[in-house]
Amino acid sequence: MHHLNNFTPFRPIMQATSQFPFANLSSELVLLIFTHAARPTFFKTGDDSDVSKNPYASALSLCRVSKIVRRTVLPELLRTILLPGYNNVTAFVHALRMQQAFALHENDLRFDYAGRIDRIWFGQICEPPPQAPLYGSFVSSTTSERDIDFSLLAPVLLSAPSLALDFESLWLLYGCLESAWSSHINMNDPERAPLPWRADNLTLVGEFNRWRPLTSTAEGSAFLASISRLSFLSPSRAETHLLPTYDPCFNDLEHWKYPLPEWMTSVPWDSFKRLQTVSLVLPRIVLTVAAKTSLSEENVDVELLTLFDPPRSTYWEPKDISAYIESGEGCVVSVGVRTKLGDSSIQFTVSFDWEEAWACGLLK
Ligand SMILES: *[C@@H]1O[C@H](CO)[C@@H](O)[C@H](O)[C@H]1NC(C)=O
Ligand SMILES: *[C@@H]1O[C@H](CO)[C@@H](O)[C@H](O)[C@H]1NC(C)=O
Numbered sequence: 530m531h532h533l534n535n536f537t538p539f540r541p542i543m544q545a546t547s548q549f550p551f552a553n554l555s556s557e558l559v560l561l562i563f564t565h566a567a568r569p570t571f572f573k574t575g576d577d578s579d580v581s582k583n584p585y586a587s588a589l590s591l592c593r594v595s596k597i598v599r600r601t602v603l604p605e606l607l608r609t610i611l612l613p614g615y616n617n618v619t620a621f622v623h624a625l626r627m628q629q630a631f632a633l634h635e636n637d638l639r640f641d642y643a644g645r646i647d648r649i650w651f652g653q654i655c656e657p658p659p660q661a662p663l664y665g666s667f668v669s670s671t672t673s674e675r676d677i678d679f680s681l682l683a684p685v686l687l688s689a690p691s692l693a694l695d696f697e698s699l700w701l702l703y704g705c706l707e708s709a710w711s712s713h714i715n716m717n718d719p720e721r722a723p724l725p726w727r728a729d730n731l732t733l734v735g736e737f738n739r740w741r742p743l744t745s746t747a748e749g750s751a752f753l754a755s756i757s758r759l760s761f762l763s764p765s766r767a768e769t770h771l772l773p774t775y776d777p778c779f780n781d782l783e784h785w786k787y788p789l790p791e792w793m794t795s796v797p798w799d800s801f802k803r804l805q806t807v808s809l810v811l812p813r814i815v816l817t818v819a820a821k822t823s824l825s826e827e828n829v830d831v832e833l834l835t836l837f838d839p840p841r842s843t844y845w846e847p848k849d850i851s852a853y854i855e856s857g858e859g860c861v862v863s864v865g866v867r868t869k870l871g872d873s874s875i876q877f878t879v880s881f882d883w884e885e886a887w888a889c890g891l892l893k
Pocket of ligand 2: 730
């Protein structure tokens with residue numbers, strides 16, 4: 530491993546410690562250090578250069594050191610996958626397509642992503658409009674389908690135990706479920722075969738509830754039925770309360786004497802056969818005036834309510850939040866989430882960086 534000495538990211542360290550004999554360490558120790566260095570940093574510091582920084586940057590440069598280092602750091606890189614936009618998904622599918630080719634040719638760079646991913650996040654990714662076939666040429670009409678090849682994406686996405694999607698991105702989940710289901714039901718005994726997904730924790734982000742595409746298909750219903758933890762990160766239209774100063778000690782139940790949000794009654798609760806807990810961000814969020822006027826992003830405390838006895842049927846009457854807490858059916862934790870300011874400076878809008886909080890493990 531003589532070329533480790535030439536590895537740029539470690540140069541500053543080596544200079545600071547004057548010729549640290551990095552290459553003299555045992556290879557186990559070196560690989561352990563690389564694994565640690567490859568851990569993505571999801572927490573963005575206030576510094577702008579950091580906000581735009583790819584959280585996987587260190588892991589990606591380490592992958593270029595050598596095949597052994599790449600093989601060592603890839604599991605670290607794959608543990609939490611963030612795909613915030615359409616191009617990130619197509620880039621990911623492209624990597625999967627390359628892996629398919631590597632596997633076919635028994636290339637040293639092959640690495641099976643399926644089963645390596647613990648958690649995967651899809652940002653607000655709209656379905657591309659179907660392209661009209663051009664005259665005399667049907668080839669070009671399949672471009673967008675080839676961009677996102679569900680037969681490649683499905684085994685990897687569905688092998689993750691924890692899945693987070695914006696409501697806008699649910700088409701990606703349908704596509705994967707459909708792709709995995711057709712081979713599942715073609716098995717000899719689909720009733721007994723294990724389900725073609727491992728998702729256990731489902732986090733849904735965003736404003737609207739459109740459940741029909743899931744509840745109306747066999748695979749969608751089977752998927753919902755298998756989820757045990759459901760979370761909603763949705764109040765982008767939070768009722769924000771502006772206080773001159775934030776008083777952190779109003780802990781009494783009075784503060785939670787308001788009903789669960791209305792949209793909860795439109796969730797098809799009877800589809801979730803194995804649901805153990807449901808969590809949601811409470812819609813009353815206190816913003817201090819400082820948070821309103823400051824142009825920088827800030828950390829705001831949002832409250833995450835977890836219900837231990839989720840509703841079992843669609844006909845269900847939400848109680849006041851305080852009632853769930855009082856009876857021990859629910860509990861609230863406070864989580865610091867970064868705000869993102871809306872574009873318009875005249876009309877104050879606030880949205881939250883759920884992606885960062887989720888990636889950092891604050892919102893499970
Ligand atoms: C997503 O893609 C953009 C540009 O294509 C890139 O700058 C960004 O780092 C990517 N994000 C992640 C988390 O890979
Ligand atoms: C699923 O959620 C539970 C409870 O929040 C958490 O303990 C567990 O680690 C989560 N699983 C994954 C794979 O994130």
